[in-house]
Every structure is written in structure tokens, then in C-alpha cells.
Amino acid sequence: MRVYLLIMLFFCGVSFAQNSITGSVTDSNKQSIPGANVNIVGSSGGTSTDFDGTFKLNTASKPPFTLKVSAVGFETKTISVTSLSQKIDVVLKDEETKLDEIVVSASRTPERIIESPVTVERMGIQEIKNTTAPTFYDGLENLKEVHFNTSSISFKSINTRGFATVANTRFMQLVDGMDNSSPALNFVLGNLIGVSDIDVASVELLPGASSALYGANAFNGIMFMNSKSPFTNEGISVYYKYGQTSQDAAGTNDYNDFGIRAAKAFTETFALKANFTYMEATEWIAADKRSMTSGGDSHAVNQNYDGLNIYGDEVTTFIPNVGQVSRTGYREQDLTDNKVKSMKADFSAHFKPWKDDTEFILQYKIGTGSTIYQGANRYALKDFLMQQGKFEVKGKNFFGRVYFTSEDAGDSYDMRFAAWNVNRSAKSDTEWFTNYATAYQYSGAVMGTNANESAAIARNFADYNILPPALSFLPKPTGSPRFEPGSAQFNSALAKVIANPDLTQGAKFIDHSKLYHSDVNYNFRDMVKWAEIQVGGSWRKYIMDSEGTIFTDYDGPIEYKEYGAYAQLQKKWLEDRLKFTGSLRYDKSQNFDGKISPRVSFTYAAGESKRHNFRVSYQTGFRNPTTQDQYIGLDLGPFALIGSAPENLDRFQETMPVSLAGQAAGAPATVNLSGQNAYHNAYTVASVQAFAASANPADLVVANIGLVKPEQVQAFEAGYRSVVQNDLSIDLNAYYNIYNDFMNTARVISPYYGTVGTNAADPNVQMTYAALAFGDRRVYQVYTNTTAQITSFGFGVGLSKKVYKDFEFGVNYNYAQFDFDQSQDPSFVAGFNTPKHRIKASLGNAKVAKNLGFNVNVRWNTEYLWQSSFGDGMIPENTVLDAQVNYGLPKLKSVIKVGATNLFGKDYLQVIGAGAIGQMWFASWTINP
Structure with a gap:
């Protein structure tokens, strides 16, 4: 009933005493400019232009007043309105402003990209329209510094600056200020509960450490997805996409994607918005038959064959x-229907009770679907459900929000x-x-x-x-x-x-975990004039509830809390050429000591027009162990995952049968093992393998596994941005990271009986030799920190230029590498999972002819090593070409787009164990009145 009443508010004929101003916005070639912002100066009222460049602005204000009209890539213009009957026709002059676009994420305050103290990438409405990918989220792969790890056609994990698997717990993703990571898994499930293509206003991405402002999980990068306001983007918008995917293993299959958005500003103080999207497709089937054991790739030639998929x-x-x-x-493909589905909806109410920028927002989001997730095993996520609810108040100089995230694993299972x-x-x-x-x-x-x-x-x-x-x-x-x-x-x-959650007989996993979060921020710029000062803080509580199927929550949910506070100061000198930014944040997690994260940066604008911007920065970041790192207790058969929270070592218990040979040697028929055995009574896997070959006890090495603690990074960065010759944009950056206490997993082997040690004369140690020889042993995967110091370094070059009229060519190159001394920790697996060399290029023209535009993207990377708990291997070099053509139909207020991905290419891999990515073509029709 509540949802029905909300929808009725969008369509009911409620009338208010408002004035209407209409008009159009075009460029110097009389081409319409969609998405241009039209705002009343001195008021919160505003709107944006439609696909045909027209707008209708409802306002309670009476003339005279002034309109400010702006759009990315054009100069801003002001227009005086003296009469309600006045027809507003605005012509905006082209301006190369790629580096003048406004971003908020880098410093939590509006600033031009060229002035940002750190590297930042941005995707705006025009880039979203021109993307060659079927969705804007897929199109993020064409941004500089972004590398995808694709687990499923609908589950793509963003990797920036390395050290990421599909489960990228070192990267943070915010949607309208809400962290949309899974409360139990602690990483983002793609765009499952994100933003619709027709509701996204902008995307900002910060590669690299951002803990000084955003806390623990913003370790290797953070992304912000911002949706459109119903005050400035009203009406009912609809899109439908149809396409076909083609893959060697799956064949040719249909792809369908539908979305609708409804937004209405009933007055200048009250507006509502709703979105609904639905997508279905056939999975990129994982069909890798390579053997994980020595021998051939089938049981015909290898009786111990273990195929990857x-x-x-x-x-x-x-x-x-x-x-x-x-x-x-x-x-x-025999164990799942190989169907991908995604359905998400959101509803929000917006209030502006005063004639200023203060806005109250109530928002609810829900997402459900079926996809494939790859962790230690491959998981079929069936009817997985996530929900978020938020209350936020924000103004010119502040915001405060509280929100929750809850999830339900639905009918998900371990394949x-x-x-x-x-x-x-x-x-x-x-x-x-x-x-x-x-x-x-x-x-x-x-x-x-x-x-x-x-x-x-x-x-x-x-x-x-x-x-x-x-x-x-x-x-x-x-x-x-x-x-x-x-x-x-x-x-x-x-x-x-x-359907059975008992893993001795079934495969289902249960998850009803929740997350509660609040954060606040205040900017003192209107009170303090000599510098811009901000303060803020956050608080978070996890509630892990898997009924003992993932965590050791056999006797009830486990709660875990974190909090943090920060301050930032910005100051300009030398005629605003030199800008200093200093930030300091303190974070405390329930099971760990508090951490302080500083950031210091300087930017300098050189040249007569301040168009040559140099920057240097130093900051530290840290990452708390995830809830899984601390509280998981999952028997995966060949091995068990044991989290290292001190209480978790005793919570995890299992009973194992002892062999007849072991019983004959004096061991009991069964033994009880706990997490203590994994961390305090185990040998390294490599030494047990050596012992099995040599039968020499001297080969055994005791596994000295410390309990996991936060990892830390020191990040140094330098960069240069400029626009030269009026239309050549240059963006250079280089970074060097030093990682300490890098979090790592390790495999150890614990004997069922005896005490591990190096004294071969000790009878208790001798019992471990017998246990290993008789097969009375347990393999554990434990969470710890490496003793090795790890460094990573890289640089990027980005160039963009109009090569002929409005034809724009862009190219960027990224180099990434890491280094560490393997002798410091022989068992350490880095899992960098990033190509050393990457090149991306694009050529497009949004107005090659009247209402006609196109874009082409190409990506290339060298081969690289993939390492994960599921499987290791080389990812081959690949080249991917995507293209699209779009045509506007102004009279129908719509755009038709036809595109294709991986044109002329073969199936290619991004993740060892996941399905190879095939080809796709699609056609879409978007109506945006």
C-alpha cells in the first residue's frame, strides 16, 4: 500500500501555484545541448534540458530574476528574465573544459579537476550517453587507471592500482553517499544496488589511497556514483535495450534490459523520485577444463584429474x-541454469523547507538478482537480495546521513x-x-x-x-x-x-547480515575566511548473521563496530596559484588499535592563465581486516577458512575421524579441532609436501602465523594537468606505494594429534610425523599479515584533442608494477592481478551530423599473472574494440543507440576460473522528455 501511494503521487493531478518558464539551449552550430543546467540565481530552483535541448522551469518566483545556464564543455551564461511569456533561447559557446569540470570527491568540497590534489577520473552525462558499453557501469572500464575483474556478465569488480581479486575489499563504492558493499562479503557486487543508466548524473573515481577522508576501506581506490535530483531532472524517462551475446561455450543468447524513471518537483520545496530496472541475459559460461593436478586434462589420461571448472x-x-x-x-554449466538476472528499484522523497540549499532526503533502495561470484569456490548467487535505507540532510556547508544495508542470500549455493x-x-x-x-x-x-x-x-x-x-x-x-x-x-x-545448508549434505549458504552507518561533515568556509576548514566523522556497526554457514555465529549474530573522525584544511597563496591541502583522520575498530591517516598535498597553477597545474601529495592509508578475515569459519572440504579474531579461534570447532593406522599408533578414534590448531599447531604446506617426498622430519617447518591486523600503505603521488593550444588536454601522474603488514592468506596443515615442533626426539613431535604419514591432517586457510615489505609503482599519461572539427581523439597509457623480497616470506602470494602495460584509445564525435553521433573505444593489455584462492594462471594479452552509433529524435524526445563490444575479437579472460568474455551487440531506445 505504501508503494502504491508513493507511485500515485507521481501521477496524480495535484496542482500548485507555480510559474513556468520555457526555452532551449543550443551550441554555436545550433545543435541542441541535452543535460544543460538551468538555475535561478539566488534560489534553489532549477531544471535541466531534455534530449532536444528544451527545458521547462516551474518556479514560485516572479520576474524579474536571473537564470544561469551551464553545461560541461561550454561557457556559462546568464540570462535576465523580465516576463513569464519571455521565450528563452540560449546559445552557449564551446569551451574546452575537461579539466575544468567540478568534482567533490577529492577534497569533500567542490573544485575543478585541474585543481584536485590527487588523481581523479570523472564520467558525466555526455560521457554516459557516448559510452560504447551496454551500461554506464560497464563503460567505466574505458576510464584511465580502471581495470575490470569480470566474474559474471553482471558482476564486474573494479581494480585500481592492483592487489585485487573479484572480491576487491581494497576498493570502496558509494552511491549517493552510501557504501553499497555487501555487509557479509565486504566488497561491492557490481551495480546490483547501484544507479540506473537514466538516473546517473555523474561518476567520480579516485584511484589510490583515500583513507584520510573516507576511512579504512578506501585503500586502493574509491568511486562515487551520484544520481539526478528530482528538482532539476523531472519527468518520466524510459529505456529498453535488446541485444545478443555470443560466446564459444554458451553460444548466442538474448540480452534484455529495461528501465523507467519518474521524478516530479511538486513545488520548489517538495519532490519525489522513483526508478525501476530489470535485466536478463545468459551467463558467460565458465568452461575451463585445465587440470589443477599434474597429469593430463581428462580422466582418460589422468586418474586424479581435477578440472578447473x-x-x-x-x-x-x-x-x-x-x-x-x-x-x-x-x-x-550442469550445476546452474546459467541465467543472469538483475532487478533494482529505488524511491526517494526530497524536501527543501527553506529558500536555501538545505535538503532533507528519505531514500529506499532494493536490488535482487542472480549472478556468479568467485571466491575460494564458485558461488551461484540466486535471488540474492540487498536493501538500503537512508535519511540525509545536506546544505551548502554540511551534510549528515544515517543509513542501513541488509542482505539475504536467497537461494544461493556453493557449486x-x-x-x-x-x-x-x-x-x-x-x-x-x-x-x-x-x-x-x-x-x-x-x-x-x-x-x-x-x-x-x-x-x-x-x-x-x-x-x-x-x-x-x-x-x-x-x-x-x-x-x-x-x-x-x-x-x-x-x-x-x-536447499540444504548442512555442507556435509548440501550446498546452500545463509546470510542475513546487516550494516548500520552514519557520517557527518561540516565546512566552516562561511565562518572562517583565511582558510577552508572541514571536520567530520563516521560510525559503523556490522551484524553478521549466517546461522553458522559462513561465520562462527552458531549461537547467534556477531556484532562488530568501527568509528572515525577527520579534519581538513585548505589554504591558497600567491594569487591563488599555490594551494595546500592537509587532512588528518583517526579510526578505531573494535578488535584493533586506532589508526591515524594523514594527507598532505600541494598544487601549483603556473602560466599566465593558470592552466599548467602541478601537484604532489603524500598520504597514508590503512585497511581493517574484513568481517570474513576475522570471523569466518567455513569448511570448504579440502580446506577450511578460519578467521583470526581471538574469540573466533575457540568458536570454530570440528570433529575429525582418525585413520585405523593412527588409532593403532595410539590416537583416539576421533579428535576435536579448533581454530587454535590452525594458528598455533600447524606446519607450512610446502614443508609437508617436502616431507612427503623425502620422509625427512628436518624438512618440516612450523607455521608461525600471527593473528591478522590492519594493513597500511604510504602513498606518494605527483602529477601534471593542463590544456594547451586551446584543445589539447594533458594529464600525467606517477605514484609509489609502500605497503606494510600487507594482509594475506596462507595455507597450513595441522596434524590431528601431536605437537608440532623441530625436536625430532620429542614423542609429541613424533606423533605429528605419524599423523602426516597416515593422512590424519587438516588443511586450513588462515588470515594473517606478511612480514615482507611490498612496494608498487606506476604512472599514467592521458591525452585528449579535437583532431578535426568536433572529432575528438583520446589516448591513455598506464604502467603498473610491484616488488617485494620473496625470501622474507616464501609462502606469500601477492595477487597483484594487474597488467604491467595498458593502452586505451577513443575516437568520437557527438555531432558528426545533425542528431548523429558515434564513439569507438579500444583497450589493450599485456599478459599478466592471476593469483587467487580459486586458481592461478596467466591471463593472455588481449585487444578489445567497442563501438556505438547514436541518433537523436528530437520530436520524440528520444535517442536510439546501436553498439557492439569485443568487435572482431575472440573470447578473452580477465579472471582465472571465470567465464571467458565473448561478443555482444545491442540496440537501445531511450525516451527522456
């Missing part, structure tokens, strides 16, 4: 006189566990391996088969209960034959497994 074959055991053998798995337990629904692991061993040994003894032939007979018997006539005397198995994908038995077993 084949699940169930991770279940393996050693059979005497046979060797290491794995079960037959299922392909990822690896799904495969394991579908297999076990047909036949237990014990029976399967017994069948295999029996058929293997008898086929050789009775039939004289070789190893490969015996392996084929054994697998056929273990999978399907089928034997050659010569072995028909063997006992018939009690278990069922393997369930074939698509069969009624398979579908029934899979449905049961993915």
Missing part, C-alpha cells in the same frame, strides 16, 4: 597399488559442494573408491589390462556399476549409478542439495 573431482584419495584417484565431477553432494546422493565416497580399487586391481590381474585400461574399467564401474563380462563375478554395488546432468534423478538430487 569441473566440480566434484576435488574429492580424491590415495589407493594402495593404484595411486591418487579423484571422483568424476560435473561441469559448472563445488553441490557437485560433491550430488555425487554422494548416488554413491558414498567410501563405496565409490572401494568400487574403483576393486575393479582396477581385478582388471589387471584377470584381464591383463595396462594402467590406463584398468583406470577406464574402474571408473566405469565406480560411476555406472558396469563391468566387462570377465569381471561379472565381482559383488554388485549398493549405490546408484552416477546421475547424468539433466536427468530426473540429477535434477531432484541437485534441488535437494542446494
Whole structure:
């Protein structure tokens, strides 16, 4: 009922005593300028032009008054209005203003990009219109310094300056001031609960550390997505996109995307806005068959085959006189419907009770969908739901907001566990391996088969209960034959497994986690004249609620709190040429000592017109361990993930069966293990592997794993921005980062019994040797910090110029590298996951002919190493070409766009283990009256 009443407010015929001013805005070539801002000077009233450059401004003000008309890329103009019947026709003069665009994110105060103390990238309405990608969010990949890690067609993770997987916990994303990271996962799920293409006003991105103003998670970058105001962008806008995706594994499939936006300013003081979008497509299917074990890439030549995107074959055991053998798995595409869906909506009410900039906002956002997430395993997120609610008050010099984020995992499940337990629904692991061993040994003894032939007979018997006539005397198995994908038995077993949260039998995971956040900021610029001073602070509470399926919250939700405060001073000297910015922030997390993050920067505007801007900055950043780093307790089968919060080590408990050989050596039938074993009674994986090969106890190395603590970075940056020869924009930057206490995961092996150590004469240590030899051991992945100091460095060059009339060419190059001494921490895995060289180029013209525009983007990168807990490997070099053509229909107040991505290219990878990215073409029709 509440939603119905809200929608009715948009369409009901409520009338108010208002005056209307109409007009148009064009350029010097009489081409319409969409999205131009039209504001009443001295009032909060305003609007923006439509696609055909026309506007209608409703106001309670009576003439005379003055209008200010502005648009990116044009000079601002003021017009005097003396009569309501006056027709306003404004012609704006072209101006190269790419570096004069106003951004807020870099210093929490409006300033020109050219004056920003740090590197900042921006996407405005014109860039959004011209993007060659199917959505503005996909188009972010064409920004300088941005690299994507694509897990799914609808789940793309932004990587800036390296050290990122799909789960990029070092990057922060704000939507209208709200952090839209998952409360439980602690990273952004793409644009699941973000902004619609027809509601986004601008995007600002800061690559690099930003902790001095934005706190712990703004470690390697932060992005701000800002939506349109219903006061300045009224009306009902609609878009529809249809396209087709093409991939070797998935074939050709339909793509549909629809959105509607309704906004109404009923008076100068009250406005409402609503958005709804829906997208559906077929997934980029992950079908990488490479083996994660030594040997060939199939069970035909490798009886211990473990395919990267084949699940169930991770279940393996050693059979005497046979060797290491794995079960037959299922392909990822057999375990999910490979359909991607995304539906999101938001509603907001806006109040301006006084005739100034003070605005009260009530906002609610909801997003649900189905996609694929890759972490330690591959997860099918089905009907995953996130919600956010916000109350905010903001004005010229202040803001204060409180908001919540809640999520529900819906019908999501782990595809690896799904495969394991579908297999076990047909036949237990014990029976399967017994069948295999029996058929293997008898086929050789009775039939004289070789190893490969015996392996084929054994697998056929273990999978399907089928034997050659010569072995028909063997006992018939009690278990069922393997369930074939698509069969009624398979579908029934899979449905049961993915609905069961007990990972010994099922694959479902539960998540009802929440996040509560508040932050405030005040700028004293109207009180203090000698400098611009700001102060602010934030508070946050996490509530982890997975019912013991992800975290160790078996006995109820776990709560965790953080808070912080900051101050900033900006001062200009030398006729406003030299600007100093100094920031200082203090943050405290519940389980860790407080951290202070300073930032100091200087910018200098040289030249007669102050168009040569030089900048240097130094700042520190830090990142708190995530809720998963601290409180996860997840059994993934081959290993378990154990968070390192001190209380979590005791919360995690499991009971493990001891082998008959171990019991004969004096160990009990079962042992109880806790997180303490993982952190305080374990050997390194590499040393256990060496011990298995040599049987020499001297090869064993005790894993000295410290509890995880915040990681820190010192960031040095220098840059230069300018516009020369009137239309050549230059943007240069270079950075050097020093990381300390870099957060890392490590694999360790804990024996079921005995005490790890180096004294081979100690009976307790000798028991660990027996445990390792008998297979009585547990593999854990633990969260810690490396002792190695890591550095990263890079630089970027960006150029943009009008090469002929309104044809604009842009090119940028980025270099990125990291360095550390492996000998300081031999087991450390950096996970830089970033190409050393990247080049991006674009050519476009928004008005190549009347109402006709086009744009072309090309991206190239060198090959690079991908490292993650799911899989490692080289990402090949690739070149990607995208293009679009758009045509405006002013009479229909609409734009038609036809575009294609990865034109002429082959499927390419961005993430080892994820689906290769294919080609896509799309056509869209956007109506924006």
C-alpha cells in the first residue's frame, strides 16, 4: 500500500501555484545541448534540458530574476528574465573544459579537476550517453587507471592500482553517499544496488589511497556514483535495450534490459523520485577444463584429474597399488541454469523547507538478482537480495546521513559442494573408491589390462556399476549409478542439495547480515575566511548473521563496530596559484588499535592563465581486516577458512575421524579441532609436501602465523594537468606505494594429534610425523599479515584533442608494477592481478551530423599473472574494440543507440576460473522528455 501511494503521487493531478518558464539551449552550430543546467540565481530552483535541448522551469518566483545556464564543455551564461511569456533561447559557446569540470570527491568540497590534489577520473552525462558499453557501469572500464575483474556478465569488480581479486575489499563504492558493499562479503557486487543508466548524473573515481577522508576501506581506490535530483531532472524517462551475446561455450543468447524513471518537483520545496530496472541475459559460461593436478586434462589420461571448472573431482584419495584417484565431477554449466538476472528499484522523497540549499532526503533502495561470484569456490548467487535505507540532510556547508544495508542470500549455493553432494546422493565416497580399487586391481590381474585400461574399467564401474563380462563375478554395488546432468534423478538430487545448508549434505549458504552507518561533515568556509576548514566523522556497526554457514555465529549474530573522525584544511597563496591541502583522520575498530591517516598535498597553477597545474601529495592509508578475515569459519572440504579474531579461534570447532593406522599408533578414534590448531599447531604446506617426498622430519617447518591486523600503505603521488593550444588536454601522474603488514592468506596443515615442533626426539613431535604419514591432517586457510615489505609503482599519461572539427581523439597509457623480497616470506602470494602495460584509445564525435553521433573505444593489455584462492594462471594479452552509433529524435524526445563490444575479437579472460568474455551487440531506445 505504501508503494502504491508513493507511485500515485507521481501521477496524480495535484496542482500548485507555480510559474513556468520555457526555452532551449543550443551550441554555436545550433545543435541542441541535452543535460544543460538551468538555475535561478539566488534560489534553489532549477531544471535541466531534455534530449532536444528544451527545458521547462516551474518556479514560485516572479520576474524579474536571473537564470544561469551551464553545461560541461561550454561557457556559462546568464540570462535576465523580465516576463513569464519571455521565450528563452540560449546559445552557449564551446569551451574546452575537461579539466575544468567540478568534482567533490577529492577534497569533500567542490573544485575543478585541474585543481584536485590527487588523481581523479570523472564520467558525466555526455560521457554516459557516448559510452560504447551496454551500461554506464560497464563503460567505466574505458576510464584511465580502471581495470575490470569480470566474474559474471553482471558482476564486474573494479581494480585500481592492483592487489585485487573479484572480491576487491581494497576498493570502496558509494552511491549517493552510501557504501553499497555487501555487509557479509565486504566488497561491492557490481551495480546490483547501484544507479540506473537514466538516473546517473555523474561518476567520480579516485584511484589510490583515500583513507584520510573516507576511512579504512578506501585503500586502493574509491568511486562515487551520484544520481539526478528530482528538482532539476523531472519527468518520466524510459529505456529498453535488446541485444545478443555470443560466446564459444554458451553460444548466442538474448540480452534484455529495461528501465523507467519518474521524478516530479511538486513545488520548489517538495519532490519525489522513483526508478525501476530489470535485466536478463545468459551467463558467460565458465568452461575451463585445465587440470589443477599434474597429469593430463581428462580422466582418460589422468586418474586424479581435477578440472578447473569441473566440480566434484576435488574429492580424491590415495589407493594402495593404484595411486591418487579423484571422483568424476560435473561441469559448472550442469550445476546452474546459467541465467543472469538483475532487478533494482529505488524511491526517494526530497524536501527543501527553506529558500536555501538545505535538503532533507528519505531514500529506499532494493536490488535482487542472480549472478556468479568467485571466491575460494564458485558461488551461484540466486535471488540474492540487498536493501538500503537512508535519511540525509545536506546544505551548502554540511551534510549528515544515517543509513542501513541488509542482505539475504536467497537461494544461493556453493557449486563445488553441490557437485560433491550430488555425487554422494548416488554413491558414498567410501563405496565409490572401494568400487574403483576393486575393479582396477581385478582388471589387471584377470584381464591383463595396462594402467590406463584398468583406470577406464574402474571408473566405469565406480560411476555406472558396469563391468566387462570377465569381471561379472565381482559383488554388485549398493549405490546408484552416477546421475547424468539433466536427468530426473540429477535434477531432484541437485534441488535437494542446494536447499540444504548442512555442507556435509548440501550446498546452500545463509546470510542475513546487516550494516548500520552514519557520517557527518561540516565546512566552516562561511565562518572562517583565511582558510577552508572541514571536520567530520563516521560510525559503523556490522551484524553478521549466517546461522553458522559462513561465520562462527552458531549461537547467534556477531556484532562488530568501527568509528572515525577527520579534519581538513585548505589554504591558497600567491594569487591563488599555490594551494595546500592537509587532512588528518583517526579510526578505531573494535578488535584493533586506532589508526591515524594523514594527507598532505600541494598544487601549483603556473602560466599566465593558470592552466599548467602541478601537484604532489603524500598520504597514508590503512585497511581493517574484513568481517570474513576475522570471523569466518567455513569448511570448504579440502580446506577450511578460519578467521583470526581471538574469540573466533575457540568458536570454530570440528570433529575429525582418525585413520585405523593412527588409532593403532595410539590416537583416539576421533579428535576435536579448533581454530587454535590452525594458528598455533600447524606446519607450512610446502614443508609437508617436502616431507612427503623425502620422509625427512628436518624438512618440516612450523607455521608461525600471527593473528591478522590492519594493513597500511604510504602513498606518494605527483602529477601534471593542463590544456594547451586551446584543445589539447594533458594529464600525467606517477605514484609509489609502500605497503606494510600487507594482509594475506596462507595455507597450513595441522596434524590431528601431536605437537608440532623441530625436536625430532620429542614423542609429541613424533606423533605429528605419524599423523602426516597416515593422512590424519587438516588443511586450513588462515588470515594473517606478511612480514615482507611490498612496494608498487606506476604512472599514467592521458591525452585528449579535437583532431578535426568536433572529432575528438583520446589516448591513455598506464604502467603498473610491484616488488617485494620473496625470501622474507616464501609462502606469500601477492595477487597483484594487474597488467604491467595498458593502452586505451577513443575516437568520437557527438555531432558528426545533425542528431548523429558515434564513439569507438579500444583497450589493450599485456599478459599478466592471476593469483587467487580459486586458481592461478596467466591471463593472455588481449585487444578489445567497442563501438556505438547514436541518433537523436528530437520530436520524440528520444535517442536510439546501436553498439557492439569485443568487435572482431575472440573470447578473452580477465579472471582465472571465470567465464571467458565473448561478443555482444545491442540496440537501445531511450525516451527522456
